Structure formats: C-alpha cells, structure tokens
Amino acid sequence: MTLLAAPRLQSGPPKELDGRFSGSYFAVMTDEPEAGPPAVSSALSEILAMLAPGVQQPISELHEEVWNTVEPEILELCRLRIAALLGDDGEAQRRAPAARSASLTEEKIRDLRYWPDSKRFSEAEKACLAFTEQFVGDVRGITKEDADAVLVHLDPEAFYGFVIALLVLDGHQRLMLASNRVLDMEKDL
Amino acid sequence: MTKQRKIPAPESGRYQPQLGASLDAYQDAVVKLNNLDPITTELVRLRCGRQHDCHT
Numbered sequence: 696m697t698l699l700a701a702p703r704l705q706s707g708p709p710k711e712l713d714g715r716f717s718g719s720y721f722a723v724m725t726d727e728p729e730a731g732p733p734a735v736s737s738a739l740s741e742i743l744a745m746l747a748p749g750v751q752q753p754i755s756e757l758h759e760e761v762w763n764t765v766e767p768e769i770l771e772l773c774r775l776r777i778a779a780l781l782g783d784d785g786e787a788q789r790r791a792p793a794a795r796s797a798s799l800t801e802e803k804i805r806d807l808r809y810w811p812d813s814k815r816f817s818e819a820e821k822a823c824l825a826f827t828e829q830f831v832g833d834v835r836g837i838t839k840e841d842a843d844a845v846l847v848h849l850d851p852e853a854f855y856g857f858v859i860a861l862l863v864l865d866g867h868q869r870l871m872l873a874s875n876r877v878l879d880m881e882k883d884l
Numbered sequence: 885m886t887k888q889r890k891i892p893a894p895e896s897g898r899y900q901p902q903l904g905a906s907l908d909a910y911q912d913a914v915v916k917l918n919n920l921d922p923i924t925t926e927l928v929r930l931r932c933g934r935q936h937d938c939h940t
Contacts, residue, residue: 747917753910760906835937842890851891855899859907 734758736789739871742878754867761863764856767793769820773827774864775807780831783868819848823857830861 735743735755743751762770771794778786806813810824822845829841846854891899898904915925933939 746919747914749916750910750913753906753913757906757910760903764900764903835935837890837937839888839890846891852894852899854891856903859900859903863907 734762734791735867736785736871738785739867739874742871742874757863758867761856761860762791762793765853765860766797767791768797768799769823769857770794770860770864771799772804772807772810772816772820773823773861775804776810776824776827777831777861777865777868779808780828781865781868781872783872786868786871822848826857827861830858831865 735758740751740755743754771791774791775787777783803815806815807824810816810821816824826837826841826845829837842854845857849857917925920928
C-alpha cells in the first residue's frame with residue numbers, strides 16, 4: 696500500500712457527526728495504565744517548560760479544545776495514522792482516553808494500516824483518514840475534491856475544526872520528533 | 885496563484901470561534917518567543933506559510 700496516496704473514495708451516505716463533545720480528553724484511566732498521558736505529551740510539556748514556558752499553557756488549552764471539538768474516535772484514528780506516517784513511535788503508543796470511552800478498540804487500531812480495505816472503518820472515517828494522509832504528505836497539494844470527500848460526512852464548521860485538529864496534532868508530533876533529534880544531538884556533542 | 889476556497893465562508897463570524905481563539909492564543913505565544921532573532925523567525929513563518937499554502 697502506498698502510504699501517502701490518498702485514494703479517491705466512494706461517497707457513502709451522509710453521517711451526522713456532532714460538532715462538539717462534552718467528554719474530556721483528560722479523563723483518568725486508572726484501570727488502563729497504557730491509556731497514556733493527556734493531550735500534550737509529558738515529554739513535550741517538559742521540553743516546553745524548559746525552553747518555551749510561555750507556550751506551555753496555550754498549547755495545552757489548544758489541544759484540549761481540539762479534543763472537545765472533533766469526534767474523538769475519528770481524531771484518535773487520524774492521530775495514530777499521523778504517528779505511523781511520521782514514524783513517531785512514542786505517539787503511536789499513547790491512547791486518548793476520550794477515544795477509548797467512544798469504544799475504539801485495539802483491534803481496530805491494529806487494522807489502521809489497512810484502512811482502505813478494512814470493513815472496520817466507516818466511510819466517514821475513511822474519508823478523514825485519506826484527507827489526513829494527504830495533509831501529512833503534501834498539505835499544499837490538497838484539492839477541493841479532497842475536501843469535498845470529507846464534506847460528504849462533515850458540515851463545513853466540523854470540517855474546519857477537523858483541519859485545525861490535524862494542524863495541531865501534526866504539529867505536536869513534528870515538534871516532539873524534532874526536539875528529540877535536536878536534544879539528542881546536543882547530548883552527543 | 886489563485887486560491888480555491890474549499891468550504892463556503894461562514895454566514896457570520898468565524899467557524900469554530902472557541903477553537904480559533906485557542907489557536908490564536910497559541911500562535912501569539914509562539915510569536916512572542918524571543919529565543920530566535922526576528923529575521924529568522926519571519927523566515928520560518930514565511931516558509932511555513934508556503935508549505936501550508938497560506939497567504940498571510
């Protein structure tokens with residue numbers, strides 16, 4: 696499978712998706728320690744505290760708002776897909792508690808690399824994943840047709856929130872990967 | 885280059901105002917960082933704008 700080739704999707708029946716969600720991303724998963732840290736990873740939070748403390752609170756609030764805006768199961772699928780595309784193993788191990796509570800299973804997550812052919816994924820999820828892959832691989836190359844494939848399932852306001860969410864999640868992972876690389880290089884000097 | 889609108893403009897205000905406000909606050913905080921000199925910061929901003937096809 697070509698990872699970055701966004702397939703042209705067959706449009707399924709429109710699916711209503713709520714624009715906002717009341718469940719907090721920061722839910723404590725005491726019985727599932729693998730559920731992972733909250734939206735901004737603790738590692739990135741520590742780096743920001745050290746190098747850019749003024750950004751720490753705004754980025755935390757932004758991530759919280761993202762998870763309150765976009766349907767968490769779709770967002771978690773896209774976050775994990777971004778992690779796979781960028782080779783971000785740390786982010787791939789994290790799980791969003793808000794998505795867990797929306798019944799996203801590990802079986803489905805394991806199927807994520809096969810999403811174009813897997814029956815576990817809805818047409819809305821496939822449209823969002825295809826858009827995500829295009830966003831990560833070549834954001835400048837996104838076409839109106841790419842957007843229209845998602846707009847079959849999301850209204851314009853929800854779509855806008857989804858795109859901002861991709862920007863935020865993609866940025867988090869790239870910032871973490873770059874920080875790791877730079878800080879590792881400093882240690883090696 | 886002509887940009888092609890992907891979604892219709894909102895009838896009033898902006899889409900996702902709460903999320904937009906959080907994004908604005910984050911970007912404001914980033915711009916206020918002084919670890920990097922202003923010229924390099926602007927070069928990075930323009931490079932990101934080009935990468936994202938953002939014409940600001």
